[in-house]
Amino acid sequence: MKTLFADGPDPRYAPEIDEFGRLAGAWRTRITCHPTDGAPPYSVNGASEFGYALDGRAVIDVWRRPAREDAPADGRAPDQESGLCVRIWDPRLQLWRFTFHGTAHGDAVHMYAHRIGDEIVMERAHGGTLVRWIFADVTADAFHWRNERSTDGGHTWHLDQEVHARRR
Template identity: 35%
Template sequence: MNMLDNDLERGFQDALSAPARAADIDAADDVYGWLIGSWDMDVVHYRVDLGAERRRGEIYFGWVLEGRAVQDVWIMPPRGERHAGLAVTDDMYGTTLRVWDAALRAWRVTYINPRTGQRDELIGRRVGDALVQIGTHADGTPIRWNFTDITRDAFRWTGVALAQDGVTWRLEAEFHARRRRA
């Protein structure tokens, strides 16, 4: 990479990232800011029960777009363990963009994993002590994504989808995350 490439990359990063939440988002509406930072995760369920297998991942959250959005990157397996022969079913390298919508008084959430083609749209809000995101997969299947068991340094994240019977919610993913220490 030459000096011009470094300048262009740094310019993009500087234009995208923000140091903090935008002043026009009230502190009470800042339901995702506590996530900012780096996290390690244990993968308990990812399309199948992985409780007996040790699967790990990493997550990075940051303020972007002048502090009006929180963007993340979810990676499984971690970058140091990734290889070319990784099966699509074991591969997660996606990003979520959570954008504050003042008119809706909620967060519009879009997740994309280019490797698998997954694209999901949700609306996120605080419900009691949890963060609840409700929406659909690209094929219209209703989904709920929840951050629960939240502490300053840990959380549990689950993703469920409505089964074809229209009644049963099926677990698609469960992750237990811990804030990474310097």
Template identity: 30%
Template sequence: MSPRPALAHETHSGFVSALLSAKANPELGDAASLYDWLIGSWDVRVVDYAEDGSLVESRGEWHFAWVLDGRAIQDVWIDPPRPQRKPDMSRKNNRYGTALRSFDPNDRTWKVIWINPVTGAHEEFVAQRIGKGIVQAGRDAQGNPMRWVLTDIRTDSFRWYGERSHDHGHRWTLEAEFFARRL
């Protein structure tokens, strides 16, 4: 006799309880403070800048939680928000992805991996606090420098912007800005 297949809610319940953590692992110590203020849900106004100088505004939802025994923070970034999504949406400016931020105790840095299955994006960054902001720096698939910056950080709001350089970091092009408000 074969075992009965798990019901969807049983599978999801086990997965969710194994993934989510109520708080940061104590081993992180002060390192947790770089990102712990993000925990929760955010409403986001998005501005995407096209190469021709035009811009596209949209709305998004962003959710952050401690995961993996409280040793990482994972987010789910959705733009447009779930109630506005349609099965036949264009892939352009369509975001339904996740980032995993994990602290590396060996070099005492936060590593960030972003994946958007809608577009096939996969990007990696190393994060550091610079002044009152957080700069996440990496390279795109063509080797161009990229940075994602969290700035204007307050209890209930922050600004995120993404830039890319096509000349080895001499000039930067603003590609997107997110203006987040805590729900």
């Protein structure tokens, strides 16, 4: 896997790569889902690991819920999911190309990401729905991530999911 993993960012694009690269390492997460049917929100512990990849021009992460140490002894949980995220800096477009692959339901999500103020915003249009995933409040030891959806062209947004993370 020497071709996949990298020790750090490509020096030519280090400031851009480090937008996500500063998350390199292991994280304990608390994932809260906000159902659209009016049911109360529910939370589960999870885990994420970020790292540099592909000659330092990408940042990947893998995550799971529940966290391995919180999963039942047989390793199966009713709402178990694990996923792989690949973020590749595109110097020509000056933005990130982002892909998520989820294993439980076969989800594949493609987005573009860019910095807006202090946040990193990943966006896509899917049918008549706008979706954005946002990294906010990023510090050396914590970050907040949220998944929002709009069905009215971005006038109003519904919070679908959020993650509060602490560095391990």
